[in-house]
Amino acid sequence: MRVRGLWCGAGDAGMTKESVDAFVERVADAGFNLILPNLKQGHGRVCWPSKLFPSQIADGYQDFDLPRHLIDACTRHKVELHAWFIDFMEGVQHPNPKWAMLDKNGNPTDSEMLRGKRFNARWMCPARRPGYTDQWLVPLYREFAEMYEFDAVHHDYVRYPGDLAPDQYCFCDYCLEHLPLWAGYVTRSMPERAFNHPTYDREYLESHWEPSPRVLPSDWASLSRSEKSRFLLEEGFFEGGRKDLDHFFYEYRTHWITEFNRECANAVRQARPGMKISSAIFKNPIQSGRFIGQDWRRHAPYVDVAMPMDYRDHFPGSFDDYLVLLAEPIEDQKVWARDFREYYPGAAINFMFWEEEIPLKALALAAEFGDRTNAVVFFGQIAARLAHEDRELHDEIAKWVGFGGAGDLRDAQRYVSHKREQFFSVPSGGSAPAFATRLRVFADNPPKSYWPKEKLERLVGTVERTGVDGLILFCEGHLHQYGLWETARALFV
Ligand SMILES: [Zn+2]
Known part of the structure; x- marks a missing residue:
């Protein structure tokens, strides 16, 4: 690119x-x-x-x-x-x-x-x-x-x-006064005239829109801010017609x-x-x-x-x-x-x-709460990555949640989706296991190798295949955080 x-x-x-x-x-x-x-x-x-x-x-x-x-x-x-x-x-x-x-x-x-x-x-x-x-x-x-x-x-x-x-902005004094003028809900020179259509001779009320009747209700000036706001967002061009004033609000x-x-x-x-x-x-x-x-x-x-x-x-x-x-x-x-x-x-x-970050954070939290019941669900989603980064920590968690079969992510996924009920029936321990602090340190700053670099490669590849000749990434700090400088270099240089 x-x-x-x-x-x-x-x-x-x-x-x-x-x-x-x-x-x-x-x-x-x-x-x-x-x-x-x-x-x-x-x-x-x-x-x-x-x-x-x-x-x-x-x-x-x-x-x-x-x-x-x-x-x-x-x-x-x-x-x-x-x-x-x-x-x-x-x-x-x-x-x-x-x-x-x-x-x-x-x-x-x-x-x-x-x-x-x-x-x-x-x-x-x-x-x-x-x-x-x-x-x-x-x-x-x-x-x-x-x-x-x-x-x-x-x-x-x-x-x-x-x-x-x-939908809730803006109803400042300026907008309350100027939106109706901008949209032609009232004329500047004859603001009090209703200008209703002389005859309503067609089936659809809205087909009489062209002479620009006064849209504001006759008591407009005495309405409160919230009543005016509600009218401008929720009422209709014609009283009794379609509730279409939101169109003008968005415009x-x-x-x-x-x-x-x-x-x-x-x-x-x-x-x-x-x-x-x-x-x-x-x-x-x-x-x-x-x-x-x-x-x-x-x-x-x-x-x-x-x-x-x-x-x-x-x-x-x-x-x-x-x-x-x-x-x-x-x-x-x-x-x-x-x-x-x-x-x-x-x-x-x-x-x-998200797949690597959210379950890791949730797992660290669950361990701190001594909540085995939920910990097993989060652990199952990242067990393979954890095992790869810190085998000892992985094994301690696995022992605690009674789950040692995380060969790879697919196993873990299967385990989580098919045997979850069994684990939900295990009563929550209530006290934090010894490794909770170590897990917290890991979760707050995982080793760079924890993050699957191929995600960036796949993303860039997907964008490249669309034929566009550029890509803007957010942001520089994340290249540090997820250890992606070398991956970027390999892709872009
Ligand atoms: Zn405003």
């Missing part, structure tokens, strides 16, 4: 000129020729000496000009350089809370709970003007483009929140994300003609248009390089299912991305290892 890219954390490059050069050299040596360091981070901090918003500079980057050193190192090692920005997700301490997205109760995203924990980020409203988009985000892109001759800037989180309440969100792309491209291309714009987007723009306002087919005039995140966690099923399913959206993406100058699918390294 011609283009081999890698998303990286800013911290991966270290804080000296020498460490940045060593970092880029290591990446280039493993065969990567494009990197995307994260320079506007998830908590809203930036990793360059910004003159616009000096209070938002991440610690240490006031004095250490990381982008400058990255340019030098990437020029030396012939690596293409994209500045990765987290767009609409900010820290909870963002200095202008008025620009935050609000739900139907007027609360920002950090008031939500996600998987049992408080959601620790504040998403900003893409629509509000003046607001976060035109007063903060676009100016940051402009400043970066003016200061640094990177090959590209890179969008991420260019959307509404997805794993968090995908409104898609419009503003597209509009941001347009404004950003204007600013970047004016500041530095020739600088490219790339974008990390979701795998299916039709679905992401509905759920997160990201119909990226519409971004083509404003984005040069499409990089859909075809991560395993965006697909159902096992790793083998993933390799089969992955080829499908790539074929579709070739069409969806045909108006972009370049298109490279992205894949995540960490999610490849």
